Amino acid sequence: xxxxxxxxxxxxxxxxxxxxxxxxxxxxxxxxxxxxxxxxxxxxxxxxxxxxxxxxxxxxxxxxxxxxxxxxxxxxxxxxxxxxxxxxxxxxxxxxxxxxxxxxxxxxxxxxx
Amino acid sequence: xxxxxxxxxxxxxxxxxxxxxxxxxxxxxxxxxxxxxxxxxxxxxxxxxxxxxxxxxxxxxxxxxxxxxxxxxxxxxxxxxxxxxxxxxxxxxxxxxxxxxxxxxxxxxxxx
Numbered sequence: 001x002x003x004x005x006x007x008x009x010x011x012x013x014x015x016x017x018x019x020x021x022x023x024x025x026x027x028x029x030x031x032x033x034x035x036x037x038x039x040x041x042x043x044x045x046x047x048x049x050x051x052x053x054x055x056x057x058x059x060x061x062x063x064x065x066x067x068x069x070x071x072x073x074x075x076x077x078x079x080x081x082x083x084x085x086x087x088x089x090x091x092x093x094x095x096x097x098x099x100x101x102x103x104x105x106x107x108x109x110x111x112x113x
Numbered sequence: 114x115x116x117x118x119x120x121x122x123x124x125x126x127x128x129x130x131x132x133x134x135x136x137x138x139x140x141x142x143x144x145x146x147x148x149x150x151x152x153x154x155x156x157x158x159x160x161x162x163x164x165x166x167x168x169x170x171x172x173x174x175x176x177x178x179x180x181x182x183x184x185x186x187x188x189x190x191x192x193x194x195x196x197x198x199x200x201x202x203x204x205x206x207x208x209x210x211x212x213x214x215x216x217x218x219x220x221x222x223x224x225x
Contacts, residue, residue: 004156033212042202042215043157056211091156101147102213104156 002027004094004105005074012111019079019086021108025094032075033093033102034067043091049075082112125222132190134219136203141184145206147213148177148188152199160188160201190221198223 005024013019025032030051035043045059049069060067064082069075079086089109093102126132138146144165149157161172163179163186170177176189186203200220204213 035215042217043204043213045207045212045214048211056209058209059212093156101159101162103159104149106156 004092004103006090006092006105006108008108009106010109010111012113013082014113015083016081019082019110021077021079021090021092021110023075023077023092023094023105025075025092026103029094029096029103031095031097032069033095034075034077035091035093037089037091037107039088046077079110082110084112086110087112121219122217123220123222125224126193128193128195128223128225130193132188132193132197132221132223134188134190134201134203134221136186136188136216138184138186138203138205140205140208141181142208143205146177146179146186147204148175148186149202149204149215150197150199151202151218157202193221193223195223195225197221 004026007022011019023032032049034046036046037043047060047067048056049067051069052071064080066078087110089107091104091107093104095102147162148160150160151157161175161177163170163177168179174191178187190197198221200218202215202218204215207214
C-alpha cells in the first residue's frame with residue numbers, strides 16, 4: 001500500500017512565477033491536509049480538504065494561495081506570483097476520516113530565487 | 114490561544130538510555146494529541162497518539178503520558194537507538210477539530 005505521494009520533491013521558481021504542488025493521498029483516504037514548514041520550525045496548518053470541498057482554509061494566506069481536491073486526481077496547492085518568503089517545505093497529509101492520525105508525504109521543497 | 118510548545122529544543126542521550134521528550138499545551142479543551150518523528154529531508158512519521166480520556170498509552174518502545182491537570186504531554190523512548198535520532202514534534206487537535214497544531218520540535222541526538 002503506497003503512502004502519501006507528493007511531487008515534485010523539489011521545485012525552483014523565480015519570483016513572480018506560479019508553483020503547483022501535487023499530493024496523492026493514501027489509498028482509501030478522502031481527507032487531505034496541507035502544511036508549510038519553515039527551516040527550524042514546526043509545521044503550520046494551511047488547508048483541509050475533502051473530495052471537491054474545502055473544509056477549513058483558515059491557515060491559507062488570503063492572496064496568491066489556493067487549493068483543490070477534485071473528484072478525480074491529486075490535490076493541488078497552487079501559489080501564484082511566488083515571492084522569496086514562500087520558500088519552504090510543503091507537506092501534504094491524508095487520513096481516512098475525521099482527525100485521526102494523519103500520514104504525511106515526503107514534502108515538496110520550494111525554493112524561490 | 115491555541116499553542117503547543119516543547120520544553121527543550123535539543124536532547125542528547127547515549128545509546129541504550131531511556132529518553133523523555135516533553136511538551137506543554139495551552140488549550141485545556143484539546144482532546145487529541147499525536148507525537149511525530151521527522152528525520153532530515155523527510156515528512157513527519159506518526160509515532161503514537163492519545164485521546165484526552167486516557168493518561169497513558171504504550172506502543173513499541175514508546176509511551177505517551179498525558180497530564181491534563183498541568184497540560185503536559187511526554188514521549189518516553191525506551192532503550193534509545195541511533196536510529197531514533199530525529200526531530201520530535203507533539204501536535205494537538207485545533208478547536209475546530211479540523212487540523213493539527215504542531216510545536217517547534219525537540220532534536221534528539223543519540224550517540225553510540
